[in-house]
Amino acid sequence: MNHNKIFFGARLHLAGWYAGVMGIILTLSGVCIYQVMAHAHWQAVDRELESVAGTLHDSLEPLLIESDRISPSVQQILPNLCVIAEKCDRESSTRHILGAIQQESFYALFLNRSGTLIATVGEPPMGIVPQIGQDAWQTIEDREGNRYHQISLLLKNNSGKAWGYLQVGRSLADYDHHLEQSKLILIVSLPIAFLIVSIASWYLAGFAMQPVYNSYRQIQQFTADAAHELRTPLAAIRATAESALSSNSELESRDILQTINRQTIRLSQLVQDLLLLSRMDLQLIPSQKQPCCANEIVSDLVEEVAALAIQAEVKLTLKVISDAPLYVTGNEEQLYRLVLNVLINAIDYTPAQGKVEVFLNRLDRYAIIQIQDTGIGIDSIDLPHIFDRFYRVSSDRSRKKGGSGLGLAIAMAIAKTHGGDIQVKSELGEGSTFTIKIPLLSHGLSHTNL
DSSP states (O other), X not given: OTTSHHHHHHHHHXXXXXXXXXXXXXXXXXXXXXXXXXXXXXXXXXXXXXXXXXXXHHHHGGGOOSTXXXXXXXXXXXXXXXXXXXXXXXXXXXXXXXXXXXXXXXXXXXXXXXXXXXXXXXXXXXXXXXXXXXXXXXXXEOTTSOEEEEEEEEEEOTTSSEEEEEEEEEEOHHHHHHHHHHHXXXXXXXXXHHHXXXXXXXXXXXXXXXXXXXXXXXXXXXXXXXXXXXXXXXXXXXXXXXXXHTOOOHHHXXXXXXXXHHHXXXXXXXXXXXXXXXXXXXXXXXXXXXEEEHHHHHXXXXXXXXXXXXXXXXXXXXXXXXXXXXXXXXXXXXXXXXXXXXXXXXXXXXXXXXXXXXXXXEETTEEEEEEEEOSSOOOTTTGGGTTSTTOOSSHHHXXXXXXXXXXXXXXXXXXXXXXXXXXXXXXXXXXXXXXXXXEBOGGGOOOOOO
C-alpha cells in the first residue's frame, strides 16, 4: 500500500487528521487537568487558612481586654508572639495550644483599628506594609517575588467591642512549586504523548485503509482479468469477420459465421457470468427462496451431465447415503447452477478412464453434497485461490475446454447467498474432493454423520 502514491497520500492525510484531532484533545485535556488541579489545591489552601484563622480567632477573643493592646494572657498561648518595639524571642520552644501557627509557612499579624501593625507571629513577608481592604482574602508578593495568601478577620474583645484585626497567612512557595512541577510534567509529557499518538495514528490509518486497498487491488485484478478474457473472443470475432470479408465462397462464409456465433455465445456467457457475480456482490438478485429437494437436484444433474462424462471417458456415479429426502430453502435455479459448476469442473479436470463420484448425505443441520474425482488435483499453492475470479489451476487446459475461470467463483457466491459453504481437499496428482454444505429445512434436521 505504501508503494501506491494515492493510498500512501490518503493514509498520510488520514493519520494527520487522527494525530491532529488527538493532539487538540490531549492539549485541551492537559490544560483542563492543570486548571482543575490548581483550583483544587487553591481551595485546599483556603480551607487550611480558614481553619487556622478561625481557631486563632475563637481562642483569642475571650483573652482580649483593652483595644489595640496585647494582653499578657495572649502571649502565654502564643510564646513566639513578637510585639512591635519590644524584644522578640523567636527561638522559643515552649509548647502552646495553637501549634498550627508554628508551621514554617504560616504567619499571623495583629493590627489595631486604624490598620497599624501591633504584633506578629511567625515569619511575615518582608517589606510589605499590612493593609486592611474590603476583601477578606488577599494574595500579596514581596520584593523577591515570593507570594503569600492571607485572610483578614475582625477581632473583638471580651466585652464585644472592636479590638482590631487579625491577618493569618501562609507562603505559597510549596503551592507554586507544586504547580510548576505539574506544568513541567504536562509540557514534557504532551509532546511524548503526541508522538505516540502520531505513530499509533499511522498504523491505525493503515489498518483502516487496508480493506479499501484490498478492494482496490481486487478491482484492478478483476479489470485486468476481464479485459484479458474479453480480448480473446473479440479478437477471434474480428479475425473471422475480416476473413469473411475477403472470402467469396458461400461454404467458407458459413463456417466463418459459425465461428463468429460460437465466439459470440462464449462472450455473451462471460458477460452474463460477470453480471451475475456483480449482482450477487451488491445483493441485487431478488430473494425467491422456496423448499427444494436436494435429491432431485443432484440426480437430475447427474443424468444431464452423464453424456458429457461419457464423451470425456470419465465414469460418473451417484451415491445417496441419506434415506429420507433432503430439503433445503433456496433458489432452485441457483442451487442447480452451484452443483453443476462444481460437477463440470470435476469432469473437466479428470483425465480419461478416471471417475467422478457424487455423494449426497446430511450432517447435523446441513445437506452435504460431495464431489470426488481422480483428476489432476490442485497444488497447495493454488488451493487458496481456486474460488477467485478468473483463476485457473491449469490455464491451457481451461482454455481448451472453453472455461472462463468464473465457474467456482459463481458456485461459492451462490453457496454463501444460501448460508452455506464449499470446502476443498486436494493433492496434486491425487484428485480433489469438493464438499458443498447447504442448510436444511428445520423439519429436515438429522444427526447422521458421514
